[in-house]
Ligand SMILES: Cc1ncc(COP(=O)(O)OP(=O)(O)O)c(N)n1
């Protein structure tokens with residue numbers, strides 16, 4: 001029975017590679033096991049095989065795929081499809097023109113094309129492709145890539161173009177560097193309002209596995225399980241600054257005192273002590289450990305992970321990325337403080353590696369750091385709309401990055417700007433004295449991460465962190481015992497402690513000083 005192409009399940013699409021199959025197995029056993037484990041589509045990809053053998057392999061595989069009602073597609077070769085009776089073909093942009101492929105294979109054949117940009121999507125749409133292979137999403141060792149990486153953001157751009165322009169439904173399977181640990185983030189970060197990828201195409205994670213059944217099963221589980229960090233839609237009362245937001249801030253601080261969340265810091269040596277003291281003062285339990293081998297155990301405990309690259313060593317990015325992935329799998333919120341991002345190539349690569357390799361619920365940085373993450377020059381100049389340091393343009397920076405990353409971004413400064421891409425708040429609490437103590441920005445990160453540990457709405461958690469930290473600074477600077485930065489630093493920790501105590505006693509007067517507006 002030929003496959004009905006309107007009913008294909010694109011969830012887990014296996015692309016074969018004969019050179020990866022572990023010794024002792026063969027392509028037929030391997031593919032059968034992978035299908036039993038959950039593969040829903042198979043593509044036979046033979047780059048070096050002679051035509052005769054290619055057709056023979058296709059015919060034998062077709063017997064297997066038919067048993068499971070799974071479509072078998074052939075990579076690149078129309079003649080092999082025709083000779084074997086396979087269900088369709090996958091072609092690249094430089095292969096045979098789609099109209100010719102269709103003419104040769106007929107209306108029922110499943111025809112897919114590789115797409116990595118809007119320009120390539122136009123080719124696929126014009127040729128009425130049945131599906132797109134969207135990639136390369138990430139780097140891969142499976143083949144030498146000749147096209148730029150698409151990333152989750154590029155995938156979203158293409159999906160949104162298709163949604164608005166195709167005029168017919170085109171399932172898209174993402175391909176390139178996809179593993180168990182990045183699947184959920186891929187689905188989450190690439191989705192548009194209404195269109196998501198329909199599945200993932202995998203080579204090495206299944207073909208190189210000695211247990212293809214288990215590999216496929218585990219990949220399918222990740223596909224079917226929503227990302228643990230997907231935020232719920234914000235409560236309508238928290239869309240704008242107002243009484244509900246202020247009440248929520250006090251509830252967050254009270255919750256921290258009650259729950260004592262663990263906040264795992266992988267942070268810099270300069271700020272570590274202040275961050276640990278501020279954590280304790282607000283009611284959290286700080287752990288300062290750069291050891292990735294502890295990350296799995298720490299992620300199991302409720303709390304948050306803070307990554308700060310201020311004094312990172314050459315080996316730090318590997319340990320931090322490992323911790324980030326573990327936190328993502330556990331659903332533990334992660335705050336990234338990209339200290340000095342853009343200052344050196346090492347820092348640029350480190351931050352790019354985190355954003356490509358994991359999901360950070362909150363990114364907190366100063367304006368130069370956030371500009372660096374957006375690929376803009378560190379200093380405001382030029383005529384682009386993001387060039388000045390007004391609150392409005394910093395709000396644009398924050399919301400642009402938040403929309404790109406599908407997360408919450410804080411641009412810290414005299415006025416802290418917090419955005420999740422939809423809502424953007426300005427928090428004007430704080431004092432200039434914060435600029436005279438080392439690690440004050442890093443410690444704001446600690447306070448925000450602690451709020452994120454107890455609050456699902458990360459944008460509101462970030463606002464709460466900015467408010468409590470800013471008000472503590474305002475109170476500290478007014479104290480008679482504060483004579484300068486040294487005494488201010490101590491008083492700052494004391495005031496965080498006092499605010500937490502007042503919250504615990506139900507005295508919420510402190511929050512009357514909150515200065516939160518919409519950007
Ligand atoms: C599902 C899927 N997507 C993309 C590709 C890549 O195809 P192509 O661009 O033709 O590159 P090669 O496979 O020929 O190296 C694919 N095979 N499958």
Ligand SMILES: Cc1nc(C(=O)O)sc1CCOP(=O)(O)O
Nearest residue numbers: 135136140142176177202203204
């Ligand atoms: C065959 C192929 N095509 C790609 C594209 O982007 O067009 S990436 C790719 C290889 C994907 O292998 P793995 O799952 O091992 O990363």
